[in-house]
Amino acid sequence: MLELKNITKKYGDLSILNDISLQIEKGEIVSILGPSGSGKTTLLNIILGITDVTDGRILYDGEDITNVPLEKRGFNIVFQDYALFPNLTAYGNIVYGLRNKPDISTKKDVDDLVKLLGLEEHLEKKIDQLSGGQKQRVALARTMVMKPKILLLDEPLSALDGVIKESIKDKIKEIAREYSLTTIIVTHDPEEALTLSDKVLIIDGGRIAQYGTPGEIVHTPANNFVENFILNQLEIKRSNIFDLFGRKVS
Structure with missing residues (x-):
């Protein structure tokens, strides 16, 4: 449904995104996860249409929308501060x-x-x-x-906690199922990404570190960065998350 092909974004000599390629199917919930400065918000803005690419293409249902303006893409976003x-x-x-x-x-x-x-x-x-x-x-x-054809969410749970946070996670999943709505979420929280999404895109320094299901990322992290990032960020919550996917952590 949505395909990114070799997306690159530079500001002068500063490279923000490098050769990002992936496919997102209709109705999937995909989280974009990574440390601060990794390029995840830039990627969200490129999909939305408020940031231009330096190189690469964006396809929606096979149609090239790389240069289609925001208002004609039919995508919509919920900002972190609700607006x-x-x-x-x-x-x-x-x-x-x-x-x-x-x-x-x-x-x-x-x-x-x-x-x-x-x-x-x-x-x-x-x-x-x-x-x-x-x-x-x-x-x-x-x-x-x-x-919207695609729902974009920028840190939708960052200001919430406890029961309220879990309730909103359930509502996001329910909306995606009810409307077969492709949903793309930017988050810095591995627990949020792993428990909310069908697939998780982990970005490191503007490049894809891993793109897969939560189970794949937990069981077979692609490299040391992915494994260390997940473990370090989850802190004391990591045992619950890894138990959820059937892998014990000491």
């Missing part, structure tokens, strides 16, 4: 994009999405009356009513 309008209610935020494109979603579409995300009792609240998890669900709903 909600504080002067509007939750419902006003959800339907805001329909002002200019009212035919994209019907009232039933909106109502079904509100129900799926469990937002019925929060629709008339202003944004400052909502919890972090509720804001994240409103941001998801606002993006979903526009029926």
Whole structure:
């Protein structure tokens, strides 16, 4: 569905991404994982269409969209800070994009999405009356009513913890299944990537260190960087994660 071919991004002599090639199938959840400065956000912005490539091609359903502008790609993003309008209610935020494109979603579409995300009792609240998890669900709903071809999420769980974090993870997976929606997530958290995604792309210094299923990455890390990065970042949580995929860690 989405294919990146030899994507390279440079700013002058500074190379950010080097020869990134991968395929993402329809309905898959893929996390882009890596340390700070690895190029993961740049890659997300290239897919979205707000950053140009220096070299390489982007194909969507076989069509070359490398030079297609953001507004014509039909992809949409939920930003890390939600970017909600504080002067509007939750419902006003959800339907805001329909002002200019009212035919994209019907009232039933909106109502079904509100129900799926469990937002019925929060629709008339202003944004400052909502919890972090509720804001994240409103941001998801606002993006979903526009029926994006691909959903992009920038650190969607970074401001959440505990039960709320797990709830949003479940909602993201439920949305991807319900709408067969290809979902691409940037995260710095290996636990998040391994438990949320169908596949994980690990980037190191602008290059692909490994691209595979969570089980493949846990059982057969491609190199020392992948293994050390996963272990070091998971810290005391690593035993639970590795047990989840059937591999013991001392």
